[in-house]
Amino acid sequence: MTQRAIDSSGGQTPDRSPSEGAAPLAYDPRGLSTAEVAERVARGEVNDVPVRSSRSLTEIVRANVLTRFNLIIGVLWVIMLAVAPIQDSLFGFVIIANTGIGIVQEWRAKKTLDGLAVIGEAKPTVRRDGTAGEISTSAIVLGDLIELGPGDKVVVDGTVGEADNLEIDESLLTGEADPVLKRAGDPVMSGSFVVAGGGAFTATKVGREAYAAQLAEEASRFTLVQSELRSGISTILKYVTWMMIPTAIGLVISQLVVKENDFKESVARSAGGIVPMIPEGLVLLTSVAFAIGVVRLGRKQCLVQELPAIEGLARVDVVCLDKTGTLTEGGMDVTEVRPLGSADEAYVSRVLGALGGSDPRPNASLLAIVDAYPDPGGWRVTDTLPFSSARKYSGAAFREDGSGDHPADSVWLLGAPDVLLPDGDPELASIEELNRQGLRVLLLSRAKGGLDGPDAAAGSRPTALVVLEQRLRPDAGETLRYFADQRVAAKVISGDNAVSVGAVAGKLGLPGAEHTLDARKMPEERDAMASAMEENTVFGRVTPQQKRNMVAALQSRGHTVAMTGDGVNDVLALKDADIGVSMGSGSEATRAVAQIVLLDNSFATLPSVVAEGRRVIGNITRVATLFLTKTVYSVLLAILVVCFQVEYPFLPRHLTLLSTLTIGVPAFFLALAPNKERAQPHFVRRVMRYAVPSGVIAGAATFLTYLLAGSHYSGAGALDAETSAATLTLFLVSMWVLAIIARPYTWWRILLVASMGAAFLIVLAVPWLQHFFALKLVGATMPWAAVAVAAAASVLLEYVWRLVGRRFGA
Numbered sequence: 001m002t003q004r005a006i007d008s009s010g011g012q013t014p015d016r017s018p019s020e021g022a023a024p025l026a027y028d029p030r031g032l033s034t035a036e037v038a039e040r041v042a043r044g045e046v047n048d049v050p051v052r053s054s055r056s057l058t059e060i061v062r063a064n065v066l067t068r069f070n071l072i073i074g075v076l077w078v079i080m081l082a083v084a085p086i087q088d089s090l091f092g093f094v095i096i097a098n099t100g101i102g103i104v105q106e107w108r109a110k111k112t113l114d115g116l117a118v119i120g121e122a123k124p125t126v127r128r129d130g131t132a133g134e135i136s137t138s139a140i141v142l143g144d145l146i147e148l149g150p151g152d153k154v155v156v157d158g159t160v161g162e163a164d165n166l167e168i169d170e171s172l173l174t175g176e177a178d179p180v181l182k183r184a185g186d187p188v189m190s191g192s193f194v195v196a197g198g199g200a201f202t203a204t205k206v207g208r209e210a211y212a213a214q215l216a217e218e219a220s221r222f223t224l225v226q227s228e229l230r231s232g233i234s235t236i237l238k239y240v241t242w243m244m245i246p247t248a249i250g251l252v253i254s255q256l257v258v259k260e261n262d263f264k265e266s267v268a269r270s271a272g273g274i275v276p277m278i279p280e281g282l283v284l285l286t287s288v289a290f291a292i293g294v295v296r297l298g299r300k301q302c303l304v305q306e307l308p309a310i311e312g313l314a315r316v317d318v319v320c321l322d323k324t325g326t327l328t329e330g331g332m333d334v335t336e337v338r339p340l341g342s343a344d345e346a347y348v349s350r351v352l353g354a355l356g357g358s359d360p361r362p363n364a365s366l367l368a369i370v371d372a373y374p375d376p377g378g379w380r381v382t383d384t385l386p387f388s389s390a391r392k393y394s395g396a397a398f399r400e401d402g403s404g405d406h407p408a409d410s411v412w413l414l415g416a417p418d419v420l421l422p423d424g425d426p427e428l429a430s431i432e433e434l435n436r437q438g439l440r441v442l443l444l445s446r447a448k449g450g451l452d453g454p455d456a457a458a459g460s461r462p463t464a465l466v467v468l469e470q471r472l473r474p475d476a477g478e479t480l481r482y483f484a485d486q487r488v489a490a491k492v493i494s495g496d497n498a499v500s501v502g503a504v505a506g507k508l509g510l511p512g513a514e515h516t517l518d519a520r521k522m523p524e525e526r527d528a529m530a531s532a533m534e535e536n537t538v539f540g541r542v543t544p545q546q547k548r549n550m551v552a553a554l555q556s557r558g559h560t561v562a563m564t565g566d567g568v569n570d571v572l573a574l575k576d577a578d579i580g581v582s583m584g585s586g587s588e589a590t591r592a593v594a595q596i597v598l599l600d601n602s603f604a605t606l607p608s609v610v611a612e613g614r615r616v617i618g619n620i621t622r623v624a625t626l627f628l629t630k631t632v633y634s635v636l637l638a639i640l641v642v643c644f645q646v647e648y649p650f651l652p653r654h655l656t657l658l659s660t661l662t663i664g665v666p667a668f669f670l671a672l673a674p675n676k677e678r679a680q681p682h683f684v685r686r687v688m689r690y691a692v693p694s695g696v697i698a699g700a701a702t703f704l705t706y707l708l709a710g711s712h713y714s715g716a717g718a719l720d721a722e723t724s725a726a727t728l729t730l731f732l733v734s735m736w737v738l739a740i741i742a743r744p745y746t747w748w749r750i751l752l753v754a755s756m757g758a759a760f761l762i763v764l765a766v767p768w769l770q771h772f773f774a775l776k777l778v779g780a781t782m783p784w785a786a787v788a789v790a791a792a793a794s795v796l797l798e799y800v801w802r803l804v805g806r807r808f809g810a
Contacts, residue, residue, distance in 0.1 A: 031127030314613025438503030498540025632695020
């Protein structure tokens with residue numbers, strides 16, 4: 001643990017209000033002692049909120065086992081075990097296996113997610129025994145002194161003990177957008193975060209007593225929100241349930257009452273009609289596909305905090321990028337310092353060195369200055385104004401060493417030239433030229449008054465220009481090209497000068513980088529703002545609130561928006577975007593609200609997330625069509641059986657075999673296969689357009705073969721022969737549906753379809769398998785008639801699929 005000594009002589013000691021029911025907590029700049037920490041741990045005064053990034057094992061098992069369809073199948077399984085041979089109970093063992101696979105896969109995903117969450121978790125800096133060090137959030141105890149700096153999240157409730165221009169954003173808790181200036185003695189609430197300045201506070205409420213503990217825990221858990229795939233499948237299952245109930249009742253009555261068959265045979269055939277109506281594997285495969293997606297992305301150091309974010313990013317059509325940390329690396333280099341007027345270059349160097357030394361938590365720009373200009377020493381800081389993304393400048397007041405011709409007291413500002421200089425200033429032209437080269441320019445200006453006024457920059461005197469060169473991310477250009485190829489619009493939104501940002505984006509090959517707009521000229525009306533967003537690509541001088549409004553404007557035009565960022569000024573926009581993406585090195589606040597965290601800080605990981613989302617969506621759409629085709633033909637067959645008052649053609653063993661070979665095994669491979677298709681909306685409509693006609697054709701062809709076989713066969717064993725012929729037709733038609741869905745063909749897809757066909761031929765050819773599955777083709781006339789009916793149905797399937805594709809699109 002990295003530690004640093006703390007000067008115990010500084011700081012203020014305000015009166016403190018203890019947490020309810022606790023002993024008074026006096027502010028001590030050295031923090032708690034080791035003995036005091038041990039005493040509080042023994043009393044249970046620890047921040048022990050169990051923040052989990054995913055469901056517990058118990059919840060995983062419950063979610064996979066306790067479903068309404070498993071209940072229906074479980075009841076039918078118990079009945080079949082009592083009245084029929086074990087062959088007719090195979091569907092129960094298949095469900096157990098499938099559910100087990102789902103539990104194991106999600107458990108693997110949970111371990112991956114939890115492990116990454118620990119890696120990505122920011123550790124607050126806590127002062128104990130006079131030294132500061134990082135500890136786990138769960139190790140904080142009541143009375144701990146916790147340090148704060150820009151971007152830090154307030155993890156427990158407390159009272160401020162030290163404040164250096166400490167500004168805290170409480171918008172995530174109160175909805176109030178403006179930061180709140182905190183002074184010693186003021187309360188701070190967990191869930192808020194620091195936007196400027198620094199300080200320290202004493203923890204007065206920890207664990208579940210903290211204001212935002214429950215919200216934070218809930219936000220960090222496994223969530224299933226805003227997923228069209230999930231909601232679409234739920235809609236489908238709801239309709240299937242209502243459709244299945246009356247059909248199943250009619251089938252049971254038909255087989256038990258109307259037909260005077262053997263009771264056990266009637267029960268078995270009723271169950272054989274009900275079981276395939278249930279698309280139980282569809283839910284399982286969706287969970288498995290999401291879970292495996294988490295594992296795959298986890299190997300690439302991508303933490304998915306909400307599983308549907310994988311799907312969501314695949315649907316995104318606009319990506320809003322923050323320049324710093326996304327297109328450029330955090331570090332910068334000073335390339336030139338240009339004194340203005342009669343400013344002395346040596347003195348400017350000392351001022352810059354003093355400014356660098358005045359900020360204990362310098363940002364990237366100030367770090368570059370610190371590297372180039374060491375602290376001159378002898379300059380005592382009397383006041384500071386931390387950088388704020390709303391102000392666009394920082395400042396410090398010094399008591400100088402008195403040497404030279406300069407006054408002993410001076411106040412300096414460092415920030416955006418176009419903010420510190422008045423409109424029309426002649427220096428702005430030269431600054432604009434530097435910006436066009438992609439350079440970042442800061443203005444060093446001497447303030448006229450102090451730093452505590454509402455506008456410290458008023459009347460300031462320009463002293464020097466500091467020219468910085470930003471380090472471009474080597475992988476950013478390739479990633480931007482990927483989004484362009486995928487027809488995803490990239491919008492660069494930055495607090496820097498628009499021309500400078502546009503030049504950086506142009507170097508990386510961003511299409512439309514020349515279309516820049518200064519956000520100070522951005523219209524406030526939402527529709528006009530949306531038009532400006534669509535017409536331009538690069539936006540500069542954007543305030544945090546504007547970022548949020550820009551996201552909302554794009555969403556108002558029907559765009560699905562992803563927002564990337566790593567600074568506290570990105571938090572509100574990340575929270576409101578459809579998908580928020582944070583860098584692992586970003587602030588705790590951004591990581592807390594983002595659905596996706598790139599732990600290796602690599603923008604190049606985003607295409608992998610998009611590809612994973614497209615794989616999940618495209619493949620689940622494929623397998624959903626398979627499952628629902630089975631549901632449709634099962635319901636249709638049951639209705640036809642009731643209407644024609646005949647025995648149900650299949651036993652459960654027949655449909656278990658068909659489902660395994662034409663749906664179960666192929667669907668598992670297809671759901672996990674590569675898929676680069678662009679994600680399309682309206683999941684339910686797209687699936688049902690193909691599943692309904694496919695199911696109707698399969699069911700009608702099967703029932704036609706069954707009726708033909710009924711008129712062809714007679715005597716003992718006739719029903720078994722009729723069932724075998726109908727099974728052959730249903731298998732062949734279902735295989736054709738599978739062959740259509742498996743397109744475009746690759747070697748492994750062809751092998752998959754061929755293997756399923758070969759497996760069915762083996763069942764028909766091996767005597768003991770014939771007996772086990774009660775399948776034996778009798779004679780030559782009906783088997784070839786069954787093949788002919790299946791061939792005609794397959795031709796009709798091809799025509800219908802192409803017709804649907806032409807009319808509605810793929």
